[in-house]
Amino acid sequence: MRGGQDGARAPVLQFTNCRILRGQALLREDLWVREGRVLDPEKLFFEERRVADERRDCGGCILAPGFIDVQINGGFGVDFSQATEDVGSGVALVAQRILSHGVTSFCPTLVTSPPEVYHKVLPQIPVKSGGPHGAGVLGVHLEGPFISREKRGAHPEAHLRSFETNAFHDVLATYGPLDNVRIVTLAPELGRSHEVIQALTARGICVSLGHSVANLQAAEEAVQSGATFITHLFNAMLPFHHRDPGIVGLLTSDRLPPGRHIFYGMIADGTHTNPAALRIAHRAHPQGLVLVTDAVPALGLGNGRHTLGQQEVEVDGLTAYVAGEPPAHPSSRGIQESGCCSVELALEAASLHPAQLLGLEKRKGTLDFGADADFVMLDDSLHVRATYISGELVWQAEAARQ
Amino acid sequence: MRLVILDNYDLASEWAAKYICNRIIQFKPGQDRYFTLGLPTGSTPLGCYKKLIEYHKNGDLSFKYVKTFNMDEYVGLPRNHPESYHSYMWNNFFKHIDIDPNNAHILDGNATDLQAECDAFEKKIKEAGGIDLFVGGIGPDGHIAFNEPGSSLVSRTRLKTLAMDTILANAKYFDGDLSKVPTMALTVGVGTVMDAREVMILITGAHKAFALYKAIEEGVNHMWTVSAFQQHPRTIFVCDEDATLELRVKTVKYFKGLMHVHNKLVDPLYSMKEGN
Secondary structure (H helix, E strand, C coil), X not given: CCCCCHHHHCCEEEEECCEEEECCEEECCCXXXXXXXXXXXXXXXXXXCCCCCEEEECCCCEEEECEEEEEECEECCEECCCCXXXXXXXXXXXXXXXXXXXXXXXXEEECCCCHHHHHHHXXXXXXXCCECCECEECCEEEXXXXXXXXXXXXXXXXXXXCCCCCCHHHHHXXXXXXXXXXXXXXXXXXXXXXXXXXXXXXXXXXXXXXCECCCHHHXXXXXXXXXXXXXXXXCCECCCCCCCCHHHHHHHCCXXXXXXXXXXXXXXXXXXXXXXXXXXXXXXXXXXXXEECXXXXXXXXXXXXXXXXXXXXXXXXXXXXXXXXXXXXXXHHHHHHCCXXXXXXXXXXXXXHHHHHCCCCXXXXXXXXXXXXXXXXXXXXXXXXXXXXXXXXXXXXXXXXX | CEEEEECCHHHHHHHHHHHHHHHHHHHCCECCECEEEXXXXXXXXXXXXXXXXXXXXXXXXXXXXXXXXXXXXECCCCCCCCCCHHHHHHHHCHHHCCCCHHHEECCCCCCXXXXXXHHHHHHHHHHCCCCXXXXXXXXXXXXECCECCCCCCCCCCEEEECCHXXXXXXXXXXXXXXXXXXXXXXXXXHXXXXXXXXXXXXXXXXXXXHHHHHHHCCCCEXXXXXXXXXXXXXXXXXXXXXXXXXXXXXXXXXXXXXXXXXXXXXXXXXXXXXXX
């Protein structure tokens, strides 16, 4: 064959009999993969004059980009905000277990904690590629402690902080080195927030507004300073008011920097947000919707006591006291079942939009040519049948194993 | 010539596909014996391609030992442009069948030396042993491939500038914007297609009726280049009723009367499956 590069000799895998999510539509197309990336089969045919080395029949399933969860506090008994000696093992366990939910990349989230916890935990959660061992770690999401007292929700009051004294230096003193940090949630009404937002954004860290009593103007100014995300819309913020929509008003604000729009996280479990409210948000601004779990350590476990950072949480059935998360994984399926939006948009809200939020949309959250071959095989009810990372099967449902 | 008239587009497409299928299978292609097929693009052959894909997916027809040569390609359009003929052939045919990529030949409209590319194409056809069956269409101006009115009837593969009629007809593929339509193309010559052992021209729709009339009821004329095939020993025109609207009633009646003979070419429909 032409070309002597090893890459060209790598095996080509063709997934057939499937529908792939591309350009907000489900197309009857095959998915071609080589060396962990999505391949352009037309280019392969005309330039390299090659066909697939292996074909896999997907039985009519949907192939969607792997889900990206940018807000998950732990799960399966693991609490990311616990300063243990071996945080890595906990992260690895969660990373492995969420594969069965179709999540291929995530941001381990830490709730409001004292500085000692951040200094001990953050260095133990490096950015890491996904694989058979588990979903990839994109970076840590720090939710707090620079948040509003009134809207602290489950966060412990004793450890809330402000940065009005030394702005960004206060931030560094609290968290320690920010190398592994990807997202910071803060309340923009806190004094000197603009300096902090600008400093974080300049370091490539995504700033999110949440746990806040900011009005719309304060929120807009925060976006102008660089904030790009809203943490769990509707929850832990002022309710929408027609004369001051508050943070919620960012969805339709005309005072955002040109060419930019705001992304907003939604916990689509039917509990945190009434489906009607979810639909209002999605109809106002469908392209900004990002599905998150905000899962707590109780995810995947039964009733009982679990931790959430410095707090204890009682889980009983579908409710968790101290505003937790039901032990089910709300996903595109949940949002679609609530009759909120189309399958295609629900899937994009769980993959493409979080990738766009983090500026990763060339490699993640998409099945465009050249992207990482992280994807999920779903049936028509959006149940996960199999999960792939870099074109490799990393999880498969029991029934599919025959 | 044979003039095969079917009631509508779908039936015409199916007849053409069945004919191609039978020709390939009866040829008994194999490792040392490839069936060479000339192929067109455009809206007319889409139905035919769909049926061929269907026969392939049913296991009745394999393209493993088939070599294809497309008629033409635009000059200056990137190969992966959605309207290039490479894209057309990939999306509408090649990606659905089992043809070896090395055996699918399409002119490269972005070659550095366009005439050399054309000469090389003629050479490849010769090396493949010539074309067994060349399938083509007809333009509203009576052209075959991009052999526009005035093209030599003994022409070979070369660069041609497109006529206004052709540019207008193709504008629909470029958002109706005339300025976006390519103005030049590489095309097989009339002579190149005449060299094929057999030629099948697909003509459907009322907008092609006048061109069909000029091609088969008037003389051989370089202004209506499809008329050249009046001098080919084995040409089939496959059309629907609408395409015959400008023909004499006598012509249509004569050939419709022969349909029982024509249909023997497609019935029985052969299959490559065991035991057929």
